[in-house]
Amino acid sequence: MSQYKAPLRDIQFLLNDVFDAGTQWAALPEIAGNLDLDTAAAILEEAGKLASESLAPLNRSGDEEGAQWNEGVVTTPAGFKEAYATYAEGGWVGLSGNPQFGGMGMPKMLAVHVEEMLYAANSSFTLYSVLSSGACLALDTHASAELKDTYLPPMYEGRWAGSMCLTEAHAGTDLGLIRTKAEPRADGSYAITGSKIFITGGEQDLTENIIHLVLAKLPDAPAGPKGISLFLVPKVLVKADGSLGERNAVSCGSIEHKMGIKASATCVMNFDGATGWLVGEPNKGLAAMFTMMNYERLSIGIQGIGCAEASYQAAVAYARDRLQSRAPGGPVAKDKAADPIIVHPDVRRMLLTMKAFNEGGRALATYVGAQLDQAKYGTDADARAAAQARVALLTPVAKAFFTDTGLESCVQGQQVLGGHGFIREWGQEQLVRDVRIAQIYEGTNGIQALDLLGRKVVADGGKALDDFLAEIREFARQPGVEYRDALLEAVKQLEETSQWVRDQAGNDPRQIGAASVEYLHLFGYVTYAYLWSKMASVARARLDSDPDFHSAKLATARFYFNRLLPRIEGLIACLRGGADSLYELGAEQF
Template sequence: MAAFNAPLRDMRFVLHEVFQAPDLWARLPALADTVDADTADAILEEAAKVTGQLLAPLNRSGDEEGARFDNGQVSTPTGFGTAYATYIEGGWVGLAGNPVYGGLGMPKMLAVQFEEMLYAANSSFSLYSALTAGACLAIDAHASEELKQTYLPRLYSGEWAGTMCLTEAQAGSDLGLLRTRAEPQGDGSYAISGSKIFITGGEQDLTANIVHLVLARLPDAPAGSRGISLFLVPKFLVNADGSLGARNPVNCGSIEHKMGIKASATCVMNFDGATGYLVGEPNRGLAAMFTMMNYERLSIGIQGIGCAEASYQSAVEYARERLQGRAPGGPLAAEKSADPIIAHPDVRRMLLTMKALTEGGRAFATWVGQQLDLAKFSDNIDERNNADALIALLTPVAKAFFTDTGLESCIHGQQVFGGHGYIREWGQEQLVRDVRIAQIYEGTNGIQALDLLGRKVLGNERASLRLFAAEIRAFVDSPAGVAQPFASELLAALERLESVSAWLAGEAARDPAQVGAAAVDYLHLFGYVAYAFMWARMAAVATERRASDETFYAAKLATAQFYFRKLLPRIHSLEAGIRAGSEPLYGLTTEQF
């Protein structure tokens, strides 16, 4: 397995050249004195060292050993505790956190690139801090000042960890079915009782305390999802002076034995009258929790990009060294018994697919990060509102498309290795197993597709889609867009997306099954158009600057050409599948399956 090296050159290209992040930060008052190009580069370089030298070496050993459960206690694999202590010394958990409570206040555009490095190096390790960062967002946005002061500094520092406790055995995607109860205790706290499953990091030996964010129902709560409240439930109660007090009656009943991310403890958590504190308003917990869930959805999408990058690096190294057969045009290494397999067209197809999807995803993640920064920090109300609308539209695309194409890329990487890709010590089979969960948790990709088409496109009469289309047309009409070589293909793809969307709006009114039948194909069509937008933007920069670095920018343009010629045409078959309607799904009776 090749050592992981963060793709710093490409990250700087996307951050500084394509999106000109330092110029954006300079005009946002909250960021102007916090971060500039030099600061960002220094953070990325240090992050590359932490992920490549500290975390990546623990990836395979962590997978082999896994998290262990014994009588309610969870032990993380050998080396994780020491690595975690070093990791939090650098302040990485609070990288984008609120500086009022001890976070570093860095922009999301920078944080998404750090998250990619984390997932590429060690997905299991990354999840412990990812859940903490998400919990911090929900607490910062919705909790009382007292709870913020008590919990956020130690969560940002990494001394304590956070979790998200939603799922129950009978309530997965349908949270309206959850049964966990919250009884008022007369002192402003609540007694939380119930069981939650699939809780990442619900128990571990890395931190002194674990702060659970738990969805539960108050006694007089309305039925369904409108009757859910959010509670902060610590593993150990916190004394007035900030020290840890008595153990709260919240315990791990078991951990799951999983296909992948084996070093990440996935727990069954039992709350037996545990003391909890209301976060936000009663019966408004789902809205508060979605602050965390939307962060986690983008983060888990980035897991797909990170795993794909790790797979690509390993596959390229192997393809350059593995000798098999001769190149189609004749020997490239006549002095050797065979040519490197990177000479073969099908191997190049797989490697270029991985490269185009991963680099396109990196740019798209950074663009979503830009929208998050604008929504949070801009002092222009219209700019904030537009960014908010784009975030709502793009989050399900990011989560699902990053992870669907991430799995595709990891499978290609495994295939490049041939039989060795199926063998554990080469590392590719672990990446396939680890990335597979990303399509499932934080809302399955089918649910993301329903959210995109049903709520974010048709639900607001395509207003957000028009905003997205306006971004693309504004770029194409700009001097940079006019000069880049793929404008016509990008506009044609956008028009196809708009045409399909308009057709679906009419069909959905006629056929109630149409949204569900079309949703996944529609999300993929949207994803390929979004990546085309990213590749056109990257091609514009590469065209302008090619003479300054022929090797890098020529490779970028060649990859863009591959994307537009070989991958973007997938939208034609996706459109055909969408326009086939829902009828083919109902040709069988239930008994005929």
């Protein structure tokens, strides 16, 4: 199998040329003094080396060995501890963390690309780190000064890790059903009792402590999601001087045996009167936890891009080398018995589909990262609010569309290898297994679709959508825009379909759920069209500066508009089919 290489040239194209990151960062005072394009390039190069040289070599062996559980102790695969130590020493856990507590303070626009490299190299390993980063973000946003001072520095250092404890055996999407209890104590702490499942990194041997963020209910909590509070529960209690004390009443009951990401410990966590501290306000824990959840949703979306990029690189290498049959137009490798399969139309269709999705997804991740940076660091209140609204609109699209197309791409990559794609040693079957979970955890893609259509498009009358479409139309009015007419037609179709769903939902609330998945995909394809138009326009203007790279970008854009964007016609026809046909069967007829 080919060795993974970080797509640094494409990342530089996005940051430097398409989104002009240097100018954006210079306008944000908290970033401007710490980062320029040269520094960003150095960070990305180091991240690429870490991914390809330290993490990628552990990917298959980690899958073969898996995480192991023995009487409450979880052991990660051989090499993971050493790789994590290297990772922590480099400061990567705190890459975008608050500098006040030891983070590097790098913008999300940069961090999304580091995360993609890590996921591409080794998704299981990366999950341990991104959960810590998300936990740090939630604590930095909602915890008391005392909790932040105690827990954030060692977490950013990588000495302590974080976990997110939401799901219970009977309560997944509907968190209002959780039963975990928090009893107040006289000293201001709480006794946390309950069991959580599917906890990524809930127990591991990489760090000396694990800081669990746990959703639980106070004794007098109102019913449902409005009665949920958030608590910090360390695996090992921390003394006043910051050193570690006694083991808390937290234990790992078992780990799951999974289809993929086998080196990532997915734990059942038991809290037996464990000591915890309230994070944020009582009964408002769900909102606090969603600070972490939204971070993780974008990150898990990026897992889809990373796995797809690794699959693409392996598929291209194989297609250039594998000899089978002759090209339709006659022999290409005349000195050989057959031509490399990359000459065949169907193989090219698969590879171009992967390439178009990967590069479109990378562009959208960059765009969302820029919006997050503006929302966090911007100096104008209105601009921050607008950016936050844009993030809210696009986060479910990023999570679901990245991972749906990520699975499609990994399956295409497996298909390029034919029978070898089904064999473990070639790596493609692991990527298919590893990426599959990304459509499920951190809110299933069906839930993301409901969030997009029900909350972000219908509930607010479509204001966030209208603002986004107005931005696209403003871009299309500029001179030199590639695929202007196709882009504007796609925007029109999305706008008209959105209004149709709003009209239908007013008469039948089932219509939102019936249309939501096709609608999210429609939204994703149109958004990629916007970004492919941007990329193609820049590539055309800079064609002479790097003809090979920019001509490839233009050719991929042409494929996207000719072969992938037309999928929206079928999506629109499907969702306009309505909800009635979904309800003609009684439950007993299935």
